[in-house]
Amino acid sequence: MDLKNVSGNKALNAPPEKKTYPYYIEEQPSSNRVDQFLCAFAAVLEYSDYRSLLDSYCTSNAKCNRCAVTCPVFMATGDPRDIPCYRTNILLDIYKRYFTIGGAIKARFTGGFELTEDIIDEMLEIFYRCTACRRCTRACPMGVDHGLITRLGRYVLSLIGIVPKALHVSVREQLQGETHNTSKIPKEALLDTLSFLAEEFKDMTGVELTVPVDQYDRDFVFFCAVSDYLMEPETLLGNAAVLYASGDWDKWTIGTCNYDGINYGLFYSDWHLENIIKQLLREVTRLRGRNVLIGECGHASRSAHDFVPVFGGNSAYPVVSFIEYTLGCLEQGRIHLDPDVITERVTYHDPCNVARSGWIVEQPRKILKSFVKNFVEMEPHGQENYCCGGGGGLVSVDEIHEFRMEIGGKMKAQQLEKVAADIIIAPCANCKKQLKELVEYYKLPSKVMGLHDLILKAIEIPGGKSPAERKEEAALFEI
Amino acid sequence: MTIEGWIDFAKGPLFALTFLIMILGLLRHFIIQVYQLLTGKGRRLRRAPWKTIVLDALSWVFPIKHLIKGTIFFSAVSFLFHIGVIIVPLFLADHIVLWNNFLGANLPAIGQSLADYLTLFTIACLLVLLVFRVFSARHRAMSRKTDYILLLVILTTFTAGYLASHPKVNFMSWETAMLIHLLSAEFLFVLIPFTKLAHIVLFVFDRISAVHWQLRPGSGDKVAKAIYGEEVHI
Structure with missing residues (x-):
């Protein structure tokens, strides 16, 4: 998409301003970050298995620049430092110089590349200018996974204490805090929220229910992005509506020892990624559950789907995304969605973490097309979608809000303006937050919501009010 | 030694030596x-989505569906360059004698006129790629010395080869053109394993990033212990 050709909004057409966007770090490494970085890198190479990847990439990386034109950040800035291959090459240069025989020999005779404090500064900035959407990887003829390399760079930086404070504090609370979740929601507050949600459900549908908590031997143990309990009650009510309407209400439970599907380890640390997965699985084992049911969240779905089999060992329970579950119910005729209540123009944003691999692309579209008459696609979409601009954990870093609006999310904002939908569906806690902020920032006339927020409006609840009745009541309430 | 002697040397022992360096490299x-994959990943290799990996890699053999707005010209030139750079060295009639002598391989030959067109086409592609490297700020920002050197060496090999087989356009002696052709090609053999041209083999390994997302269980704790010691506070 041409950056200059989108009409209307002045902010969207403003030329990019070259500036840095620093994020808070809890405690900067005191001195000699170069040695600390190299020691941390050495430890990662010793105990992980990144060597074959790095050997291959640092020898054969073609540097053809195709990745540049696919990167929404580079497209917004035009700054060569935002070219994925440029970022990747910094880490590859370090690896080649300090951890290969060829690099050591070359350095002895010709000097050449040397890691400096300035390069550390550059890395800590540009590794967090990437939204880890991995769009560039699909464009690379060599198949270089720039997202994986950026993540490795972040991992090494995190080991010397360089990581955005927002991510660091959340992970610490999740793994070593009392609440074991990123939003620090205590068990009592969770139970209050569930009671509130049950009351809301009753007001909305006329059906009284009790949310199953700490129930043993259930088919599904439910984990959503824990922030949904605070910020996205409609998504959770939509999840509840599907479970109730499908007749599976007595087949699921929420555990009170761990109810957070968020895994920021996916964005910056193998260490945290694994321990968060294991913590999640311990809860399923405690409850003798049979499946992990992940709510609407791109990175939570991917981290569970991809890494439960890797780290789960004997506890590698099957992982089910709520979108897949809902589609299954719909196809089996266990839920019914009223095709007459949603009259608005609706579009769908693909969260990178579930769409880029091709795993969840068609499922939500099948659901939406079954009851939305005016469904319209953004271009590009599916595996080629643009990131919302808050991926890779950036959405949690409030101090780079301007970066997320002006750079990271600019291409997405232009897409949203062009598609001109009344409702933007984003089945991901991170994407929803970022897209809501983009809509507000650029004053776009659209409403952002989760997939199950929309399903909640159209689902037929056995023994409850019809979708049409609920729509009338909601309209009265809005007046 | 006369120039004919140098040509014989380049066609004989030097060819064998440089070719061997390339193959061994x-x-x-x-x-x-x-070895690293088997010892490092072990059983986790089984979990990788191999079908997706193979289909994706094959889709790059004729990468029509991978054309992206903004790089269509560059991508098309790169792709066409690869056709010439693979077919001419392998299937030119004059080269087949060499392959037969050294490897015992009896490859089919392409016609001289097709070889000529392909060579000129490859030279044109190389010049375009060089122009991109030199004049595009985006490409320049990414480029290192070797990126320019490799293009120039391949360009020299193809140009000298063409001149050697076309006396009408050859502005130097046949011997000189042939010696330049041989030496630059042999220099290329030596460069291949040590530069990005190693993607001849590494292409396959570059494309299996899905395998590398199969992280090693327990490695994070070991890394943390090595750096922070037993008491780890996040």
Whole structure:
């Protein structure tokens, strides 16, 4: 998409301003970050298995620049430092110089590349200018996974204490805090929220229910992005509506020892990624559950789907995304969605973490097309979608809000303006937050919501009010 | 030694030596990659989505569906360049004699006129790629010395080869053109395993990033312990 050709909004057409966007770090490494970085890198190479990847990439990386034109950040800035291959090459240069025989020999005779404090500064900035959407990887003829390399760079930086404070504090609370979740929601507050949600459900549908908590031997143990309990009650009510309407209400439970599907380890640390997965699985084992049911969240779905089999060992329970579950119910005729209540123009944003691999692309579209008459696609979409601009954990870093609006999310904002939908569906806690902020920032006339927020409006609840009745009541309430 | 003597030397022992360096170098890459994958990933290799990986890699053989707005010209030139750079060295009639002498391989030959067109086409592609490297700020920002050197060496090889077989356009003696052709090609053989041209073999390993997302269980705790000691506070 041409950056200059989108009409209307002045902010969207403003030329990019070259500036840095620093994020808070809890405690900067005191001195000699170069040695600390190299020691941390050495430890990662010793105990992980990144060597074959790095050997291959640092020898054969073609540097053809195709990745540049696919990167929404580079497209917004035009700054060569935002070219994925440029970022990747910094880490590859370090690896080649300090951890290969060829690099050591070359350095002895010709000097050449040397890691400096300035390069550390550059890395800590540009590794967090990437939204880890991995769009560039699909464009690379060599198949270089720039997202994986950026993540490795972040991992090494995190080991010397360089990581955005927002991510660091959340992970610490999740793994070593009392609440074991990123939003620090205590068990009592969770139970209050569930009671509130049950009351809301009753007001909305006329059906009284009790949310199953700490129930043993259930088919599904439910984990959503824990922030949904605070910020996205409609998504959770939509999840509840599907479970109730499908007749599976007595087949699921929420555990009170761990109810957070968020895994920021996916964005910056193998260490945290694994321990968060294991913590999640311990809860399923405690409850003798049979499946992990992940709510609407791109990175939570991917981290569970991809890494439960890797780290789960004997506890590698099957992982089910709520979108897949809902589609299954719909196809089996266990839920019914009223095709007459949603009259608005609706579009769908693909969260990178579930769409880029091709795993969840068609499922939500099948659901939406079954009851939305005016469904319209953004271009590009599916595996080629643009990131919302808050991926890779950036959405949690409030101090780079301007970066997320002006750079990271600019291409997405232009897409949203062009598609001109009344409702933007984003089945991901991170994407929803970022897209809501983009809509507000650029004053776009659209409403952002989760997939199950929309399903909640159209689902037929056995023994409850019809979708049409609920729509009338909601309209009265809005007046 | 006369120039004919140098040509014989370049066609004989030097060719064998440089070709051997290339083969051994590429073989080293292959063995190291396979060894590291088997010892590092082990059973986790089974979990990788191999069908997706193979289909994706095959889709790049004729990468029509991978054309992206903004790089269509560059991508098309790169692709067409690869056709010439693979077919001419392998299937030119004059080269087949060499392959037969050294490897005992009896490859089919392409016609001289097709070889000529392909050579000129490859030279044109090389010039375009060089122009991109030099004049595009985006490409320049990414480029290192070797990126320019490799293009120039391949350009020299193809140009000298063409001149040697076309006396009408050859502005130097046949011997000189042939010697330049041989020496630059042999220099290229030596460069292949040590530069990005190693993607001849490593392409396969580059494309398996899905395998590398199969992280090693327990490695994070070991890394943390090595750096922070027993008491780890996040």
